[in-house]
Amino acid sequence: DVKVTQSSRYLVKRTGEKVFLECVQDMDHENMFWYRQDPGLGLRLIYFSYDVKMKEKGDIPEGYSVSREKKERFSLILESASTNQTSMYLCASSFFRLEVGPNEQFFGPGTRLTVL
Amino acid sequence: ELKVEQNPLFLSMQEGKNYTIYCNYSTTSDRLYWYRQDPGKSLESLFVLLSNGAVKQEGRLMASLDTKARLSTLHITAAVHDLSATYFCAVVSVRDMRFGAGTRLTVKP
Numbered sequence: 001d002v003k004v005t006q007s008s009r010y011l012v013k014r015t016g017e018k019v020f021l022e023c024v025q026d027m028d029h030e031n032m033f034w035y036r037q038d039p040g041l042g043l044r045l046i047y048f049s050y051d052v053k054m055k056e057k058g059d060i061p062e063g064y065s066v067s068r069e070k071k072e073r074f075s076l077i078l079e080s081a082s083t084n085q086t087s088m089y090l091c092a093s094s095f096f097r098l099e100v101g102p103n104e105q106f107f108g109p110g111t112r113l114t115v116l
Numbered sequence: 117e118l119k120v121e122q123n124p125l126f127l128s129m130q131e132g133k134n135y136t137i138y139c140n141y142s143t144t145s146d147r148l149y150w151y152r153q154d155p156g157k158s159l160e161s162l163f164v165l166l167s168n169g170a171v172k173q174e175g176r177l178m179a180s181l182d183t184k185a186r187l188s189t190l191h192i193t194a195a196v197h198d199l200s201a202t203y204f205c206a207v208v209s210v211r212d213m214r215f216g217a218g219t220r221l222t223v224k225p
Contacts (some may be wrong), residue, residue: 105213
């Protein structure tokens, strides 16, 4: 079974704090993704990575950065947390094959972040 | 740019009834996924639809794909309470994968 784990299920931080969200996958997937999920807005892609040390901006990268130093680990960083970053954060991973493009994504359990 | 529209966003139905969730998308697609999310939990893959006319069924759920109409449907037959969840479609086009906003389904006794 593919396993994607996230470091925390619930997190409460204060405005201005630096926040790290960690994601680890155990299936040797090339691709890893960070989404945020808000009611009525579905999943919005923040950043993704298709290889170690590679990253691409998604639809809403402002206020976030990412790090991928090892293939299995993808970190999302909120440099200075703000209240509008209160959300559910979902990490996902997938294989990528050039001939077929993006593949099924496997999701972690999510981190519900509250910024006070 | 690939855009995915799902409707309805909210669906309340009685047990035993049938209903359909729709997923429309804006550009040519290679494949389409349906995911389920239970409250407080993460997304789990239900179906992958790979070609025009593809149909997949699992229990009371049946998904189909019409690539010419750029439309996928998720049909629920004789709904039961256990089907209460949020359902997402995800559309793949070239190197892009986009999710719909989700349909929150509530099945009432």
